[in-house]
Amino acid sequence: MTSQFFKPNGMIYLDGNSLGMLPNAVAERVNNVVQQQWGNDLINSWNQHDWINLPLTVGDKIARLLGAAPGQVVCCDSISLNLFKVLSAALQLREGRNTVLSTADNFPTDLYMVQGLQQLVGEQQCQLKLVAEQQLVDAIDETTAVVLVTEVNFRSGQRLDLATLSQLAHQHGALIIADLAHSAGAMAIELDHWQVDFAVGCTYKYLNAGPGAPGFVYVAKRHHDQFRQPLYGWMGHANAFEFAAEYRPAAGIRALLTGTPSIIALAAVDAALTAFDGHDLAQLHQQALDLADQFDNALQQHDIAGQFQRLTPLTRQQRGCQLSYAHPQAYAICQALIAAGVIADFRAPNYLRFGFTPLYLSAVEVEQAAQKLAEIIHHKRYLAAEFQQRRGTVT
Incomplete structure (x- = not known):
């Protein structure tokens, strides 16, 4: 397995939970995208090499690692931006409730995005409530709109039971958003089976796609007809190349897209995922x-x-x-x-x-x-x- 990765001589690497090692396939693919697809084929590559659909193609490959059926994951933007999208959408789906329940030891950017949304729309629409991890189960009640958790705590490495949390959230009429930053590519995940509503994650840790590689976002298919995310970008339009003045969201997971995708970075993610073939x-x-x-x-x-x-x-x-x-x-x-x-x-x-x-x-x-x-x-x-x-x- 190690032959799939570039390993510096004399180094023992125990930090894949922060940044995964470079897969050899990534270097080869990025070189091809730069030299051939961009260098020689130029703008024709949007069609010739299907650049335009790469966020969805890569998303479906990630979905297989998350226990998700095709059409529910797209690779784009970052955890922070994707969390803002699904958090806004989830709160709209639970009109009349405003509490976002999370843990005090959750990764800071997740908490910051809730705080930013709260400042934007006001506490009447969004209010963050923090509890200790061991108090989370008992804190979910009929006032909860969204349960926001990270499956594996970035400090301690403790894993939360997403299946149980999702069931409890739904029993109380709440939705669940899972951050999979420290679990995607590291362990078996069953988003569909666990009935998770939304999930976000990154590709530069256990998925080994490189520093600052795009994140991914999952929206359960049962929400596709109702959810609306607030970052209206031209790539999330029903017909991007119509260039209409009015925004019409694309159907399904494509509506999570915003701006022009980073093709070189997405190609790196696509190549990195081949390391999981057969595993x-x-x-x-x-x-x-x-x-x-x-x-x-x-x-x-x-x-x-x-x-x-x-x-x-x-x-x-x-x-x-x-x-x-x-x-x-x-x-x-x-x-x-x-x-x-x-x-x-x-x-x-x-x-x-x-x-x-x-x-x-x-x-x-x-x-x-x-x-x-x-x-x-x-x-x-x-x-x-x-x-x-x-x-x-x-x-």
């Missing part, structure tokens, strides 16, 4: 959990587990594909690991995150990473001045 996501998830357990066990064997506070649940059914630990010197330890050739990441205030992606990570590498971490802890290398200083903006 079962449930099996990949189990392999990732095995690697994570191996890492955690190695920390105990190297007598450093007691140095960390584990944030990720022990129960496999409640986990994504990462392990998170708290440590007062988390940032410095992360920098020392990077210097030793092990790429993990840090999240404020004091969390170390390790991602496990079996498509390009081996058991041997996991053991080597744990060994390097043990050396850093035992010899207190993280206390070196070079690791105590914050570097750059991105952590």
